[in-house]
Amino acid sequence: MSRVLFALLSVAALGAQAAFLHGLQRAALQTHDYYSYEKMLDYLDGLAHTYPSRVTLEDWGRTHENRTLRSITITNGYGRRDKKVIFIDAAFHAREWLTPAAALYAIDQLVVGFELNKELLQDYDWIVLPLVNPDGYTFSRTIDPRWRKNRSPNRLGCHGTDLNRNFAVGWGGASTSKNPCSHEKYCGRAAFSEPESRAVRQIMHHLMATERGILYISIHSHGSWILYPWSYAKIAAKNTQEHAEIAQAGVAAVVNAPFDSSTKYKAKASHELYPAGGTSTDYAYSIGFPLAYTLELPGRRGNATFNFHPPRHLISELVQETWIGLRAMAEKTIEKCSKSKRKLHHKNIC
Numbered sequence: 513m514s515r516v517l518f519a520l521l522s523v524a525a526l527g528a529q530a531a532f533l534h535g536l537q538r539a540a541l542q543t544h545d546y547y548s549y550e551k552m553l554d555y556l557d558g559l560a561h562t563y564p565s566r567v568t569l570e571d572w573g574r575t576h577e578n579r580t581l582r583s584i585t586i587t588n589g590y591g592r593r594d595k596k597v598i599f600i601d602a603a604f605h606a607r608e609w610l611t612p613a614a615a616l617y618a619i620d621q622l623v624v625g626f627e628l629n630k631e632l633l634q635d636y637d638w639i640v641l642p643l644v645n646p647d648g649y650t651f652s653r654t655i656d657p658r659w660r661k662n663r664s665p666n667r668l669g670c671h672g673t674d675l676n677r678n679f680a681v682g683w684g685g686a687s688t689s690k691n692p693c694s695h696e697k698y699c700g701r702a703a704f705s706e707p708e709s710r711a712v713r714q715i716m717h718h719l720m721a722t723e724r725g726i727l728y729i730s731i732h733s734h735g736s737w738i739l740y741p742w743s744y745a746k747i748a749a750k751n752t753q754e755h756a757e758i759a760q761a762g763v764a765a766v767v768n769a770p771f772d773s774s775t776k777y778k779a780k781a782s783h784e785l786y787p788a789g790g791t792s793t794d795y796a797y798s799i800g801f802p803l804a805y806t807l808e809l810p811g812r813r814g815n816a817t818f819n820f821h822p823p824r825h826l827i828s829e830l831v832q833e834t835w836i837g838l839r840a841m842a843e844k845t846i847e848k849c850s851k852s853k854r855k856l857h858h859k860n861i862c
């Protein structure tokens with residue numbers, strides 16, 4: 513038996529043993545309905561127990577309602593510590609139900625579907641924070657489906673900050689509100705006033721301190737856009753061409769996906785849609801991620817318009833399609849960014 517095969521079998525055996533010891537029957541990812549916060553944590557825990565050599569979970573703080581902000585780091589299990597990183601998050605906005613489902617599906621492809629996707633993990637680790645806003649998501653799922661913000665209490669008896677207006681670049685500027693009772697776009701009492709945006713910032717800083725962060729994708733809905741910096745003002749990013757080329761790889765892959773009416777994404781600079789201050793994507797780019805995207809998942813399919821809430825029977829197809837796009841963008845990034853060796857202090861060059 514080859515050593516590699518033996519190692520793989522040992523790892524598999526260890527994983528099975530760990531699952532047995534924890535009395536856990538790992539649940540396969542379901543896409544016939546939206547997951548609750550608890551179900552998402554169960555799913556991640558199951559992966560960590562079954563694939564301990566390739567998966568680690570980390571907590572980055574707690575929300576106002578005391579939910580944990582848990583990320584998953586996915587590697588190929590070979591223990592290299594200097595690898596570049598692709599960082600994906602989802603569900604900044606509570607009502608964008610498809611987005612955590614898409615993030616979980618991507619996780620599943622990388623972990624359970626490792627054999628099919630292992631070249632994506634050869635020189636890169638992936639960090640995914642699938643549910644940035646668990647309080648808002650839970651509120652949206654159970655009480656008000658249109659809810660967008662988190663659930664922190666504000667002045668005047670109102671609740672919630674728009675987490676994607678709570679970052680420091682252009683904070684309080686375009687497309688933001690200072691009114692704590694605004695249902696959308698309240699930017700918070702200060703930049704990073706919220707535990708959720710601080711958690712995302714912490715992950716980003718952790719990756720930039722070690723010069724490993726290359727590609728950041730924040731999954732939102734709805735709109736069928738792939739957006740790149742800058743968002744806060746009508747300024748082109750230095751490497752707009754590079755951003756456009758990688759986005760285009762995602763657009764093409766999704767158009768060619770084997771579905772009856774696959775999404776026709778449009779790629780452009782975020783400010784061309786509309787300028788918005790305080791976004792996570794601008795912040796990632798500002799601290800040195802060479803590539804930062806907002807992926808706006810579609811709000812319709814064929815003749816069916818569903819905006820933030822795709823009917824359950826479409827979840828499966830939509831998350832598969834999203835993965836095809838993410839995968840293509842990651843492949844293109846890996847192709848472009850492994851040619852050039854990244855140098856210290858050369859920000860925004862991959």
Ligand SMILES: *[C@@H]1O[C@H](CO)[C@@H](O)[C@H](O)[C@H]1NC(C)=O
Nearest residue numbers: 573574575576577578579580
């Ligand atoms: C928050 O949750 C943790 C873990 O479940 C628990 O240990 C802690 O006591 C909780 N804190 C509050 C203030 O409820």
Ligand SMILES: *[C@@H]1O[C@H](CO)[C@@H](O)[C@H](O)[C@H]1NC(C)=O
Nearest residue numbers: 772773812813814815816817
């Ligand atoms: C969707 O629209 C197309 C073109 O307008 C039409 O031919 C088709 O019958 C419609 N499908 C459904 C299910 O309504």
Ligand SMILES: [Zn+2]
Nearest residue numbers: 605608732733
């Ligand atoms: Zn959004």
